[in-house]
Amino acid sequence: MKPFxxxxxxxxxxxxxxxxxxPTIVVTGxxxxxxxxxxxxFATVAVRTANALIGGSTTDSTGTFKLASLSPGSYTLVLxxxxxxxxxxxxxxxDDQAIVNLGSLLLRSESRTLGELTVTAQKSLxxxxxxxxxxxxxxxxxxxxxxxxxxxxxxxALSLDLDGNIQMRGNSNIRxxxxxxxxxxxxxxxxxxxxxMPADNIKSIEVITSPGAKYDAEGAAGVxxxxxxxxxxxxxxxxxxxxxxxxxxxxxxxxxxxxxxGVSLAANGYQFQNIREADTRRTTLLNGxxxxxxxxxxxADNIGTGGYxxxxxxxxxxxxxxxxxxxxxxxxxxxxxxxxxxxxxDPAGMPLQYFRNDIRFRNPYGNSQFxxxxxxxxxxxxxxxxxxxxxxxxQFSRMPDNYFYDTDRYTLNEVEQLSFxxxxxxxxxxxxxxxxxDYTHPFxxxxxxxxxxxxxxxxxxxxxxxxxSEYRVEQSADGTAPFVVDPxxxxxxxxNQQIVSGYTALRLETKRKWNLNLGARxxxxxxDGNFLxxxxxxxxxxxxxxxxxxxxxxxxxxxxKASYTQRIQRPQLWFxxxxxxxxxxxxxxxxNPYLNPELNHAVELGHSVSTKAGLSINSALYFRMTNNAxxxxxxxxxxxxxxxxxQNLARRLAYGLNTNLSGQANKxxxxxxxxxxxYVDLSSPALNQSNSGLVGNLNVSxxxxxxxxxxxxxNANVNSGWISLQGIGSPFYWYGFALKREMKAKKASLTLGIxxxxxxxxxxxxxxxxxxxxxxxxxxxxxxxxxxAFEWRFGQMSAGGKQSKKVQxxxxxxx
Numbered sequence: 022m023k024p025f026x027x028x029x030x031x032x033x034x035x036x037x038x039x040x041x042x043x044p045t046i047v048v049t050g051x052x053x054x055x056x057x058x059x060x061x062x063f064a065t066v067a068v069r070t071a072n073a074l075i076g077g078s079t080t081d082s083t084g085t086f087k088l089a090s091l092s093p094g095s096y097t098l099v100l101x102x103x104x105x106x107x108x109x110x111x112x113x114x115x116d117d118q119a120i121v122n123l124g125s126l127l128l129r130s131e132s133r134t135l136g137e138l139t140v141t142a143q144k145s146l147x148x149x150x151x152x153x154x155x156x157x158x159x160x161x162x163x164x165x166x167x168x169x170x171x172x173x174x175x176x177x178a179l180s181l182d183l184d185g186n187i188q189m190r191g192n193s194n195i196r197x198x199x200x201x202x203x204x205x206x207x208x209x210x211x212x213x214x215x216x217x218m219p220a221d222n223i224k225s226i227e228v229i230t231s232p233g234a235k236y237d238a239e240g241a242a243g244v245x246x247x248x249x250x251x252x253x254x255x256x257x258x259x260x261x262x263x264x265x266x267x268x269x270x271x272x273x274x275x276x277x278x279x280x281x282x283g284v285s286l287a288a289n290g291y292q293f294q295n296i297r298e299a300d301t302r303r304t305t306l307l308n309g310x311x312x313x314x315x316x317x318x319x320x321a322d323n324i325g326t327g328g329y330x331x332x333x334x335x336x337x338x339x340x341x342x343x344x345x346x347x348x349x350x351x352x353x354x355x356x357x358x359x360x361x362x363x364x365x366x367d368p369a370g371m372p373l374q375y376f377r378n379d380i381r382f383r384n385p386y387g388n389s390q391f392x393x394x395x396x397x398x399x400x401x402x403x404x405x406x407x408x409x410x411x412x413x414x415x416q417f418s419r420m421p422d423n424y425f426y427d428t429d430r431y432t433l434n435e436v437e438q439l440s441f442x443x444x445x446x447x448x449x450x451x452x453x454x455x456x457x458x459d460y461t462h463p464f465x466x467x468x469x470x471x472x473x474x475x476x477x478x479x480x481x482x483x484x485x486x487x488x489x490s491e492y493r494v495e496q497s498a499d500g501t502a503p504f505v506v507d508p509x510x511x512x513x514x515x516x517n518q519q520i521v522s523g524y525t526a527l528r529l530e531t532k533r534k535w536n537l538n539l540g541a542r543x544x545x546x547x548x549d550g551n552f553l554x555x556x557x558x559x560x561x562x563x564x565x566x567x568x569x570x571x572x573x574x575x576x577x578x579x580x581x582k583a584s585y586t587q588r589i590q591r592p593q594l595w596f597x598x599x600x601x602x603x604x605x606x607x608x609x610x611x612x613n614p615y616l617n618p619e620l621n622h623a624v625e626l627g628h629s630v631s632t633k634a635g636l637s638i639n640s641a642l643y644f645r646m647t648n649n650a651x652x653x654x655x656x657x658x659x660x661x662x663x664x665x666x667x668q669n670l671a672r673r674l675a676y677g678l679n680t681n682l683s684g685q686a687n688k689x690x691x692x693x694x695x696x697x698x699x700y701v702d703l704s705s706p707a708l709n710q711s712n713s714g715l716v717g718n719l720n721v722s723x724x725x726x727x728x729x730x731x732x733x734x735x736n737a738n739v740n741s742g743w744i745s746l747q748g749i750g751s752p753f754y755w756y757g758f759a760l761k762r763e764m765k766a767k768k769a770s771l772t773l774g775i776x777x778x779x780x781x782x783x784x785x786x787x788x789x790x791x792x793x794x795x796x797x798x799x800x801x802x803x804x805x806x807x808x809x810a811f812e813w814r815f816g817q818m819s820a821g822g823k824q825s826k827k828v829q830x831x832x833x834x835x836x
Contacts (some may be wrong), residue, residue: 046114048088050123051403052080052100056130058398060084060406064102064128070094083404083474093118105130125403154639154681156226159250161722161734165261165759165772165810168268168293169218169247174720174738174755176226179245187215188743189228189243196239198246218329221261221272221810222289224250230643231584231625233569234526234540235459235478239589243623250274257816265774265808267294276816283335290328296782296803297321303796305661311368313661315607319361327353327386341398350389357382362433363607365661375433376440380604382426390418407463407476407528416455423448426604430500439500445510447492447600457482466529474530478540481523488516492600513553514599516614518591521545526569534575542567546591550614552599559615565589573627582627590619592651596667609664617669621647636684647673652746654708657794671746674702689726695719703746710791714749716741730763748789755783755804769813777804 052061066086067077075096080086093116101107105128114121156176173179179189189195227246229236236244258275272289301317331349338344358381365374394414401409423446430441459480466473494510497503526540548561569586598612627641650673657663677699685691698717705711722736737756742749757776764770777783782803789796 046091046093046118046121048091048112048114048121048123050086051125052084052086052102053125053127054105054130055127058401058408060404061102061105061128064100064105067099067101069097069099083406083472085404100126100128102128122403153246154228154230156228158220158223158225161724161736165221165263165761165770165774165808165812168215168220168291169223170215171776172220172223172226173215173245176228179228187245189230189245196237196244198244200249201246218247221263221270221812222249222287224248230641231569231571231586231623232588233538233571233586234524234542234567235480237482237522237542239591243588257814259812259814261810261812263808263810265806267296267803267806268292268808281337283333285333286331288328288330290326292324292326294324295321296323298801299798301796301798303657303661303663303794305657305659305794306792307659309792312659313373314366314368315661316364316366317361317607319359321357321359323356323358325353325355327351327355343396345392345394345396347392348390350387352387353385355384355386357384361605365607377431377433377437378605379429379431380426381428382424382604384422384424386420386422388418388420390416392416401463402465404465404472405463406474408461409463410461412457412459414455414457414459416453418451418453420451420453421449422451424600424602426602428604428606430606442497442500442504443494443603444496444504445492445494445600445603447490447598449490449598449600450488452487454485455483471531471533473532476528478526478528479524482521484518484520486516486518488518488597490514490516490598490600494601494603510601510603512555512599514550514614515553516550516597517548519547534580536571536573536575538569538571540569542569544589546618561617563618565620578631578633580627580629582625582629584623584625584627586623588621588623590621590647590651592616592618592667596651607662609662611664611666613667616651616667617649619647619650619669621645634684636682638680638682640678640680643675643677643679645673645675645677650703652703652705655747655789655791655794657791663794670707671703671705676700690723692721692723694721701744703744705746708746708791710746712744712746712749714744716744730767732761732763734759734761742785747791748787750788751786753783753785765813768815769811772810772812774806774808774810776806778807781805 050066052064052066053059054061060080061084062080064080064084064086065077066080066088068075068088068091076088076091078086078088091114093114095111095113098110098112099107100110108126108128110123110126112121112123154176156172158172161172173187179187187195225248227244227248229244229246232244256277258273260273262271263269268291270289270291272287272291274285274287276285277283298321299317299319301315303315303317305312305315329349329351331347333345333347335343335345361378361380363374363376363378364372366372392415394412396410396412399409399411401407425444425446427444428442429439430443432438432440457480459478461476461478463474463476466475491513492511494507495504496507497505522542522544524540524542526538528539529535529537544565544567546561546563546565548559550559551557565587567587567589569584571582571584571586573580573582592613596612596616597614599614600611602610623643623645625641625643627639629637629639631637649669650671651667651669652671653665654668654670655663655665677697679695679697681693681695683691683693696717696719698715700713700715702713703711718738718740720736720738722734724732724734726732735756735758737754739754740752742752744750755777757774758778759772759774761770761772782801782805785800785802787798787800789798
């Protein structure tokens, strides 16, 4: 009815205009959403007298309308738009008035419970939103009961190996945010964190390959923002339980939202199982000649357990202000126990050492985080469609992250005998304090040919990170003697990092579909470290000016885009901790407190198009250059002991093409797919090593809605492997199926998910080489899994309310 009324009103207005020979008064105004303060485009404005409809118009894309040729008198304006309550406004026009500007006219949202709505169109699984690519995880039924790692494997431009290590277009230096803010859980060990986060909490994934000046410069490859599901206005909640062969979880959410106060609670517990096998053959080299040969065979079967809880409180003192507080905590334990058989021989095959090493490795971890913020929204000029606001945000987080291991070594000659024992404790922590202020000022730039929407953004930010690590190693030389502290492997380490930054950015958007984002960010970093036991200090200071520019042009259904930015990758605690993990005495691992940051240059040319048939195609050509790149470098000494350590030794280049397609074949069948192909070139003059080659990955997904509220989905991913400075990994693939049934008027659902049903697991080969060694590792990862997930949703949900803002270290654009 409303579209018909709009057409009739517009036709009547046209006829009336031509019938009047002496136009007198012009009436203008702007329709604004009373909740979000954003303009309401393409709404209907009808003009009535007491007895008849005499004219009308529709608002343009900025919510502005214009009524021409009205005679003096009294009229009623009837304002209407889908999703809003119809409003009437009485106006009186005098003889001496030529132009009457009514300013901003507010329309109220027409709130309805979800049970009263019928959804006729599905949100695309993959969306292109200018500077970001969005994967709508909640629309992917195969994610039910899985982990965040299962979700990210399906996101275009991302690739995960079988250990869960993630890369964006071939670069692993990525900043991962949760709802636009950093998580110490993700900074600790990304692969482990993704396995421990339930997929059922994830709403969408944003992939930002060319972040602007408002984003922190952290993250050489780009930013991944994980958006979790948030309850809407009203009283509502949900409970989900899943059981499976490799994943189990139980989680619940509860939310109460009134006009001024909103409270939400969330909690979940989870378990995941990791089963793997590996066989390694490594030859130690001296001047290109073999010294000894190590063969290792390891088996591991571990179950990790943990939980998560969050509380948030929002208070709106008035319609323009919001105060928000939130607190959340992670916690759990991730064991990594294994049994490794080691055999060391000389080049002729004579045994030098033969033993079994039983490793009991524990990683109890935790993280608590507190956010307090204030947002003030100001009245914006008529015709402006951007927010005008000031935000002040604070955050404190504390992350104890501890590692303990015990090893028992048994010689395997004629008789198995305990010959050596070692145990290690590493108590590490990371306290972080953040203060941030942002101001956004929108305005219009008018000219004779065009009107430009403009937005100026400025901000200041300060971060302080206090990091510490106390590690001790005790050992029993023959396995029976008392444990004795080894001073050479024990120390206390303190590390303080301070970052002060400021940015300014200008965003322009014209009616001719030109868009320009121009900005610069200045960051000053101060680092001080100290080995307390040995009284060894380190100190670093550096300043970075980070420019960014993105320009795009819309041409009918096409959009062309070009961008350039720089990114910094500061080494995290995981890379800096000097504690040596010697649980495997033949393969030591340690951090490097003397690491310097990476500086990455990124250029991207993009194109997107949406056809009338519903097909969306997004493509990008990109170039990445990283100087002083951080690479994990392995060296092997003459006794055959390897040491893996991050170092600034390489230059990394990548030239790539990324293409994603999504479409709807019919109202029940949707299809999505993406491919990323890149040429990678790594070189290190210091090591006299280089490596290069073509790599990529392909992912496809298809969903079909069946009768009786059933939905079926199939998805697959093919990865060509990866290239590092010292080696290459072989290709691998995975696939999965899911069947979902909605029940109880869609208040409940049951989902069956199956991964790799026709393969017990995936095998992969990793080949490494350097002047001191050559090695080949053949790994097997159990991936066949089944899971069943049940979800029940209760209460009523309605749209409305403002979005709270929090600190965003590696800012996600003011989400």
